[in-house]
Amino acid sequence: xxxxxxxxLNQNLLATIFVCDKEGAPKGGSVSAPLLESNLDIALNWAxxxxxxxxxxKMPSLFSLLQSGELQGVVDxxxxxxxxxxxxxxxxxxxxxxxxxxxxxxxxxxxxSMPPFKIQITxxxxxxxxxxxxxxEPVAQLLAWALPEKLAQDGALVATLKAIQGDGAxxxxxxxxxxxxxxxxxxxxxxxxxxxxxxIGIPIGSPITKNGNYIEMSIPLTVCTLNAWDKDDMKSAGx
Numbered sequence: 001x002x003x004x005x006x007x008x009l010n011q012n013l014l015a016t017i018f019v020c021d022k023e024g025a026p027k028g029g030s031v032s033a034p035l036l037e038s039n040l041d042i043a044l045n046w047a048x049x050x051x052x053x054x055x056x057x058k059m060p061s062l063f064s065l066l067q068s069g070e071l072q073g074v075v076d077x078x079x080x081x082x083x084x085x086x087x088x089x090x091x092x093x094x095x096x097x098x099x100x101x102x103x104x105x106x107x108x109x110x111x112x113s114m115p116p117f118k119i120q121i122t123x124x125x126x127x128x129x130x131x132x133x134x135x136x137e138p139v140a141q142l143l144a145w146a147l148p149e150k151l152a153q154d155g156a157l158v159a160t161l162k163a164i165q166g167d168g169a170x171x172x173x174x175x176x177x178x179x180x181x182x183x184x185x186x187x188x189x190x191x192x193x194x195x196x197x198x199x200i201g202i203p204i205g206s207p208i209t210k211n212g213n214y215i216e217m218s219i220p221l222t223v224c225t226l227n228a229w230d231k232d233d234m235k236s237a238g239x
Contacts, residue, residue, distance in 0.1 A: 148179055
């Protein structure tokens with residue numbers, strides 16, 4: 001495990017990020033640190049599919065004039081004011097004022113979609129004894145997990161030609177590079193896995209020792225679940 005020294009700190013206050021497989025099982029290697037910030041963001045997309053099905057959506061300008069009473073000006077301009085026709089049209093316009101086309105049917109919501117959960121954290125590393133092992137190494141490890149394991153040098157066409165010539169496997173030609181590692185997060189007796197690191201920030205302006213090693217760093221991370229979770233997944237996580 002790579003971490004700064006936090007003697008005497010309650011272990012529940014340390015967050016641990018570890019490498020895992022697609023089932024969330026640890027594969028070896030972890031980084032631990034207290035969190036300066038942490039937030040679990042769950043977005044639930046409810047939509048109103050019948051919202052624009054009414055006649056009001058077909059003629060929005062006309063109905064806006066009717067609902068606001070502004071159509072009265074058109075009535076006065078096209079009929080003789082005070083006449084029976086004018087009065088009848090004015091009464092009709094007035095009957096629309098204060099009305100709306102919203103009903104319980106066209107305002108009903110349905111569950112439309114649900115993106116994976118996002119967890120935004122800021123891990124804090126600081127040197128107590130050795131800046132290289134307590135700050136540099138864990139930050140480098142996080143960065144290594146966030147980046148692709150390997151990006152191929154050749155394009156797909158060159159790799160395919162090499163595969164045809166027997167210099168490589170066809171699968172390697174079609175998908176020549178290796179994606180970043182999947183990780184898990186254990187924090188306050190709750191387990192979130194598998195996750196992917198979606199965003200990582202490296203504050204390169206942080207203070208350093210005379211040897212150029214960083215003595216402290218606050219690393220903002222955005223990790224998200226591999227897929228959307230249901231209530232059973234949340235229960236398995238420890239909620």
